[in-house]
Amino acid sequence: MSDMDIPRAVPAPARRALAGAGWTRLDQLTAVTERELRALHGMGPKAIGVLRAALRDRGLSLAGEQVDP
Structure with a gap:
């Protein structure tokens, strides 16, 4: 699996x-x-939460959101 x-x-x-x-x-x-x-x-909300956390771990975010420092 790729990062x-x-x-x-x-x-x-x-x-x-x-x-x-x-x-x-x-x-x-x-x-x-x-x-x-x-x-x-x-x-659903669980999937979005997992995606958001994975993005955050890589310094990324969904469109229109900011990455927390």
Whole structure:
């Protein structure tokens, strides 16, 4: 698994939703808002939390959000 792949901790329905939207890497999500993620069928609060934490660990964030220092 690449350091930028979607984490395995993201539930399977959310992983499928991301793949269906063409997002297979964390760095792609820096151009995606939380609202866009929530609009995907299968994407819930747990998945968004895991994605947000994984992005933060790499100094990245969802579109429109700031990375905490």
